[in-house]
Amino acid sequence: MLRFLATRLARAALTIAMVVTFAFVVLRLSGDPAQIIMGADAPPEAVDAFRSAWGLDEPIWVQYFSYFWAILQGDLGRSMRDGRDAIMLVTERIPATLALTLPALAIKICLGIPAGIYAALHRNSLADRVVMIIAVAGFTVPSFVLGLLLVLVFAVQLGWLPSGGQESWRHGILPVMTLGLGGAAVLARFTRSAMLEVLGQPYIRTASAKGVPWRAVVTGHALPNAAIPTVTIIGFMVGTLIAGAVVVESVFSWPGVGRLLVVAVANRDLAVVQCILLLVAITMVCANLIVDLLYGLLDPRLRAAPRKAA
Amino acid sequence: MMPLVRLTGLSVAFDGAPALRGIDLSVAKGEAVGLVGESGCGKSVTWLAALGLLPAKARITGSVMLDGQELIGAPAPVLERVRGGRIAMIFQDPSSSLNPVHRIGKQIMEALGLHRGMTGSNARAEAKRLLDLVGIPDAGRRLDAYPHELSGGQNQRVMIAIALAGQPELLVADEPTTALDVTIQAQILELLQSIRRQMGMALVLISHDLGVIAEACERVAVMYAGRIVEEAPVAQLFDAAAHPYTQGLIGALPPMDGPRRRLAAIPGGVPEPWAMPPGCGFAPRCQFRSAPCDAAIPGLMGLSDQHRAACIRVAPAAMPLERIPA
Amino acid sequence: MKAGGALLEAEGLVRRYAMRRGLLGRAVEVRAVDGVSLKLERGRTLGLVGESGCGKSTTGRLVLGMETPDAGRVSFDGAVMPQPGSAAWRAMRARMQMVFQDPLGALDRRLPIATQVGEPLEIHGIGARSERAARVETLLRAVGLRSDQGARYPHELSGGQRQRAVLARALATDPALLVCDEPISALDVSIQAQVMNLLVDLQEQFGTAMLFVSHDLRAVRQVSHRVAVMYLGRIVEEGEPDGVLHEPAHPYSRALVSAIPHPGRAGQRIVLQGDPPNPADRPSGCAFHPRCPVATSLCARETPALKARPDGRLVACHVAHGEVSAGQGHARQEAA
Numbered sequence: 001m002l003r004f005l006a007t008r009l010a011r012a013a014l015t016i017a018m019v020v021t022f023a024f025v026v027l028r029l030s031g032d033p034a035q036i037i038m039g040a041d042a043p044p045e046a047v048d049a050f051r052s053a054w055g056l057d058e059p060i061w062v063q064y065f066s067y068f069w070a071i072l073q074g075d076l077g078r079s080m081r082d083g084r085d086a087i088m089l090v091t092e093r094i095p096a097t098l099a100l101t102l103p104a105l106a107i108k109i110c111l112g113i114p115a116g117i118y119a120a121l122h123r124n125s126l127a128d129r130v131v132m133i134i135a136v137a138g139f140t141v142p143s144f145v146l147g148l149l150l151v152l153v154f155a156v157q158l159g160w161l162p163s164g165g166q167e168s169w170r171h172g173i174l175p176v177m178t179l180g181l182g183g184a185a186v187l188a189r190f191t192r193s194a195m196l197e198v199l200g201q202p203y204i205r206t207a208s209a210k211g212v213p214w215r216a217v218v219t220g221h222a223l224p225n226a227a228i229p230t231v232t233i234i235g236f237m238v239g240t241l242i243a244g245a246v247v248v249e250s251v252f253s254w255p256g257v258g259r260l261l262v263v264a265v266a267n268r269d270l271a272v273v274q275c276i277l278l279l280v281a282i283t284m285v286c287a288n289l290i291v292d293l294l295y296g297l298l299d300p301r302l303r304a305a306p307r308k309a310a
Numbered sequence: 311m312m313p314l315v316r317l318t319g320l321s322v323a324f325d326g327a328p329a330l331r332g333i334d335l336s337v338a339k340g341e342a343v344g345l346v347g348e349s350g351c352g353k354s355v356t357w358l359a360a361l362g363l364l365p366a367k368a369r370i371t372g373s374v375m376l377d378g379q380e381l382i383g384a385p386a387p388v389l390e391r392v393r394g395g396r397i398a399m400i401f402q403d404p405s406s407s408l409n410p411v412h413r414i415g416k417q418i419m420e421a422l423g424l425h426r427g428m429t430g431s432n433a434r435a436e437a438k439r440l441l442d443l444v445g446i447p448d449a450g451r452r453l454d455a456y457p458h459e460l461s462g463g464q465n466q467r468v469m470i471a472i473a474l475a476g477q478p479e480l481l482v483a484d485e486p487t488t489a490l491d492v493t494i495q496a497q498i499l500e501l502l503q504s505i506r507r508q509m510g511m512a513l514v515l516i517s518h519d520l521g522v523i524a525e526a527c528e529r530v531a532v533m534y535a536g537r538i539v540e541e542a543p544v545a546q547l548f549d550a551a552a553h554p555y556t557q558g559l560i561g562a563l564p565p566m567d568g569p570r571r572r573l574a575a576i577p578g579g580v581p582e583p584w585a586m587p588p589g590c591g592f593a594p595r596c597q598f599r600s601a602p603c604d605a606a607i608p609g610l611m612g613l614s615d616q617h618r619a620a621c622i623r624v625a626p627a628a629m630p631l632e633r634i635p636a
Numbered sequence: 637m638k639a640g641g642a643l644l645e646a647e648g649l650v651r652r653y654a655m656r657r658g659l660l661g662r663a664v665e666v667r668a669v670d671g672v673s674l675k676l677e678r679g680r681t682l683g684l685v686g687e688s689g690c691g692k693s694t695t696g697r698l699v700l701g702m703e704t705p706d707a708g709r710v711s712f713d714g715a716v717m718p719q720p721g722s723a724a725w726r727a728m729r730a731r732m733q734m735v736f737q738d739p740l741g742a743l744d745r746r747l748p749i750a751t752q753v754g755e756p757l758e759i760h761g762i763g764a765r766s767e768r769a770a771r772v773e774t775l776l777r778a779v780g781l782r783s784d785q786g787a788r789y790p791h792e793l794s795g796g797q798r799q800r801a802v803l804a805r806a807l808a809t810d811p812a813l814l815v816c817d818e819p820i821s822a823l824d825v826s827i828q829a830q831v832m833n834l835l836v837d838l839q840e841q842f843g844t845a846m847l848f849v850s851h852d853l854r855a856v857r858q859v860s861h862r863v864a865v866m867y868l869g870r871i872v873e874e875g876e877p878d879g880v881l882h883e884p885a886h887p888y889s890r891a892l893v894s895a896i897p898h899p900g901r902a903g904q905r906i907v908l909q910g911d912p913p914n915p916a917d918r919p920s921g922c923a924f925h926p927r928c929p930v931a932t933s934l935c936a937r938e939t940p941a942l943k944a945r946p947d948g949r950l951v952a953c954h955v956a957h958g959e960v961s962a963g964q965g966h967a968r969q970e971a972a
Contacts, residue, residue: 202401203409208363209401210421210472211394214386220420224411300456301410348824461911491687492851493908496895500907518825524899548899562829564858566898567882572836573858575829579794 008292012285019281020071023274024064032056033268037080054080067274076278077271079264086271090257090279094242096166097249097256100175101241107180108187108237113230115184116191120199121218131188138185147178147251164253175252179245183237190233194226201225228298235291239284243276314339314479314512315360315397320372320382322352322359327583329355331536331591332372334610337480342506342513344523344544346559347533350580353516356533357482361397362389395425398473402485404465408457414441414468415453418475425476440471445501463494470501480512487522499526520559524548529616532556535581535591538610542617552619555592590621598623643812643845644676648708649698651691655916664916668694670869671708673942678812681839681846683856683877685892686866687912692849695866696815699847700732701725713812730760733806737818739798743790749801750776750786756808775804778841779834796827803834807842815847820855832858853896857881865889868913868923871942875949885951887928922954930955932963 034050035042051057055066070077076087119131138146154174155163162171198204199222207221208214237244246258253259257276264272296303313336322330330352337343345353358364360374360381374381376392384392393399401407409417418437422428428436434453441449444467457465466486473481483502487495503526506513517523523530524544532540532553540553551557561574578595587593589604596603602622610618651669669691676682684692697703699710701720710717712732718724733756736742744752754772757763763771773783779800790798799819806814816835820828836859839846850856856863857877864874865886873886884890894906908927913919919926925935934954942952954960 202403202407205358205363206401206407206469206472207409207420209361209393209399211390211392211424211476212420213390221409221412225409228411299411301458348826463911491912492853492895493687493891494911495897496891496905496907499897500905519897520825521897521899525897544899559825562826563898564829564832564854566854566857566896567878570858573829573833575833576826577830579796579827580824 008289012289015285016278016281020068020274020278021064023277024067027268027270027273028060028063033080033270036268071278076275079272080269081267086275089272090260090275093255093257093260096254097242097245097258099172100179100245100248100254100256103172103176104179104183105237105241107176108183109234111180112184112187113191116188117195117218117223117226119188119192120195123196132192135185135188135192138182139189141182143178143182143247144251146182147175147248150174150178151251164251166255171252175245175248175254178248178251187230187233187237191226191230194229195222198222198225224298228295231291231294231298235287235294238290239287242283243280313337314341314377316373316375317356317360318373318375320356320359320374321370322355322364323369324367324583328536328586329368329583330359331586331607333538335531335538335541337512337514339479340510340512341529342515342527344527344530345514345516345533346518346520346523346530348518348580350583351533352536353533354484357399357484357514357516361393361399361482363393363399390424394421394473394476394478396476396478397480397482398476398478399482399484400466400469400473400486403489404469405457405462405489407469408465410457413454413456414460418453418468418472421472421475437471437475440474441468443474443505444468444471445497446471462490463497466490466498467501470505474505474509477509478511480514481506482514482516484516485518486515488518495522502526520563532559535586536583537591537607537620539592539621540619541610546614546617550617552613552617552624553592553621554596554598554623556619558595642675643678644674644699644710644712644847646675646695646699646708646710647673649673649695649705649710650707651694651698651703652706666915667869667918668915669698669705672866672869672871673708674699674864674871674874676813676845676847678845679839679843680862681835681848681860683860683863684847684849684866685851685853685856685863687851689868689912689915690866691869691915692866693817696734696817696847696849700729700734700815702734727760730756730809731811732813732815733809733811735799735802735806735814735816735819737822739795739802739822740790742802743798745790748787748789749781749793750783753786753801753804753808756805760809762809771808775808778807778838779804780830794827795823796830799823799831800834803838807838807844810842811844813845813847815849817849818851819848821851828855835859853881853892854898865892868915868918870923870952871950872924872952873950874942879949885945885949885956886953887930887955888924922952929965930962931965932960934960935963
């Protein structure tokens with residue numbers, strides 16, 4: 001078990017290092033931050049002064065190592081725009097994002113899983129078809145389209161809810177719905193196919209053949225097995241708690257991490273962008289780690305070396 | 311003797327294609343009956359239908375009487391008491407027939423709770439006794455094992471222990487040894503026989519292998535294309551098979567001794583359910599086929615007290631048209 | 637049948653695999669085949685029989701060069717088998733073909749049968765285009781398929797017909813050797829008989845030598861001239877099928893024979909205790925000793941060699957050779 005954890009942690013650290021490197025390279029290659037922040041008609045001396053102040057005149061590998069070294073010491077740099085610590089800028093936005101993504105995750109799970117189970121248990125029924133049509137729609141319609149549609153109906157036509165901003169809890173309803181419904185559709189599809197796969201297994205027939213009532217067959221025999229693949233997709237959703245709302249935050253002008261990321265990228269505010277990406281990578285990796293541990297919990301076949309009978 | 315289970319005119323169709331076309335079969339208390347036939351002949355469907363274990367799209371007609379109680383169309387609580395409690399069933403692939411995420415002790419105790427109201431340490435002790443009974447070494451520890459930690463043969467023993475948990479009057483074993491190695495097959499057959507002797511339980515053994523049935527059963531019913539084509543005590547079937555299909559099955563077995571003869575292979579293959587011949591299902595492959603074979607489906611005719619066959623050649627003169635089931 | 641003489645000779649074949657137990661378990665060396673020697677004469681059939689994991693299928697792949705042995709050598713038609721993958725090996729492979737258990741998996745679902753039967757002719761550049769079509773038709777007829785069935789796709793045929801198509805394709809290059817790995821186990825009883833008859837007919841017609849790998853001793857007797865019984869990577873007995881079946885010399889062969897279910901079986905069955913052993917955890921001495929009813933302490937220490945009895949039967953057993961008198965089974969002795 002310790003060895004298992006150690007290897008997983010080492011792999012997680014490697015993943016994060018790769019994300020950091022990738023972000024660094026892409027951002028440096030995609031434009032000169034000094035020029036963008038100072039403006040196109042800034043005097044060249046001012047731009048040069050900005051470069052040397054931020055260390056941008058050093059060779060790229062020197063920048064890379066000093067950046068990496070700083071991260072290892074917990075220093076994520078400062079925003080090139082207002083000089084505040086990047087980590088502060090990012091963390092003060094996290095509550096706003098979680099205010100959207102956590103209720104959305106609850107909707108995904110509470111709506112998606114029961115819908116998927118119901119559809120699987122009533123395969124080919126009217127309810128199954130309706131659930132699947134909605135699920136496919138939710139799957140294929142991009143979140144900005146869904147968001148705009150909701151705004152059109154509930155804000156513009158009906159005037160029930162505000163279309164953007166963050167003044168009250170009512171402002172959160174539409175973005176949360178946009179995030180939650182799309183995810184619920186994905187989860188419903190996954191749960192349904194996992195359930196159908198499990199219901200076709202011989203051990204389900206065994207359970208029925210020993211006289212287990214159908215409800216208990218579903219809850220006691222089918223669900224624990226169907227949970228195994230479903231956990232993967234939920235894990236992925238947990239991983240997107242921080243960064244999964246970029247589009248929706250933009251559509252609804254919600255001041256969360258996603259909006260900050262869009263602005264920071266546009267400004268080539270390196271430290272902030274890198275800080276967000278690092279945060280995203282860490283949440284993703286943590287979610288994966290939790291999924292792996294859950295796998296071991298849910299599926300005895302995956303637990304360490306089998307005690308094969310002699 | 312009053313039969314324990316009597317199937318009458320049991321028929322099953324999936325999406326309009328017939329899988330079972332009128333099965334009449336009875337099993338007496340404590341009797342061992344074999345059901346033999348090739349894939350798709352309906353031998354497994356017969357018992358899945360009898361216990362209500364087929365998917366909802368299956369259209370089932372006919373009757374299955376257990377001790378005077380009708381099972382076809384019976385409400386779910388009635389069927390749940392019968393399944394595992396009075397009629398238990400085990401399947402071909404033991405390793406995938408056990409739930410991979412539950413310990414085997416739990417899977418046995420579940421049946422004990424359902425049919426004998428046993429819980430807690432009582433159930434655990436009984437589960438251990440059952441594992442001992444089916445010959446699992448170190449039963450106490452094995453209660454906490456998962457199916458993937460056991461071999462195929464041991465998993466089949468666990469399946470048998472689960473089946474015995476409800477103290478059933480009939481055990482239906484559907485190809486219980488097909489997925490196992492030859493020497494393990496011998497172990498399981500031996501176990502089934504010794505348990506049947508100990509418990510006085512009836513056994514229905516479903517198999518494609520006449521040899522397996524010959525060893526474990528007293529009576530055998532041969533199935534072809536959804537119907538029983540011959541029924542006889544085992545010895546009689548091998549000595550004097552009356553139906554050309556049964557003769558073909560016996561002739562297709564490579565002999566153990568004597569000169570190497572060419573096997574009497576039955577030409578062609580089994581008809582598809584949606585393209586059943588109008589008359590005798592076996593007619594297209596039968597070397598004795600004649601015009602009357604295609605006219606109507608022959609019913610089972612008695613050759614002797616216990617020997618019946620569904621072939622017009624058995625008793626062509628005594629072929630009353632009104633006995634032909636629809 | 638052509639004149640005799642060894643077509644295929646294998647000597648001391650060994651094949652090891654590294655197997656990991658569990659997610660993080662240490663790699664264990666598994667000897668799938670552990671010193672197998674065999675000889676197959678032209679136009680004859682050698683049956684290779686044993687339970688799952690005994691190495692019979694691996695042996696079949698080794699003699700074709702589909703896997704490279706870790707030790708030992710194979711010679712075909714008097715010449716040492718060329719390096720697998722080399723041009724010389726590919727040329728030789730036209731003369732030896734393989735037939736698998738699952739005919740649907742062996743056929744390409746997207747191509748009609750006749751095209752697939754003709755494929756080896758194209759690959760090995762045999763005959764002109766017009767001749768090939770005629771050859772395909774001859775082959776289809778030889779395996780009992782109608783020429784109009786050549787236009788069908790694999791899923792349109794029954795299991796037995798598919799196995800016939802696979803056989804037709806294997807025979808296209810007129811091979812001298814056919815390795816059949818469980819060719820009938822996936823088929824229904826009546827179809828098994830058809831395919832066994834076909835194998836015997838084809839051998840008569842084309843003089844093909846066959847290595848018939850099966851778990852079914854009765855099927856092996858039906859089609860083979862000699863039979864070798866394998867247990868845990870080794871041949872433990874080899875001889876004439878009737879001899880082995882009626883008077884098995886090795887205790888494992890005896891158990892295997894007695895396990896064959898058949899009506900009117902005389903005498904008490906020998907039911908082996910325990911499961912087939914794990915190749916990753918090979919017992920010392922004779923690998924069969926923990927399950928053997930007559931094992932002695934010698935059996936647990938020393939591996940018996942496969943050698944001929946006075947009557948010519950090859951057996952690997954201390955007891956059968958009279959080197960020690962029959963014991964009570966080693967495990968029981970230890971327990972006592």
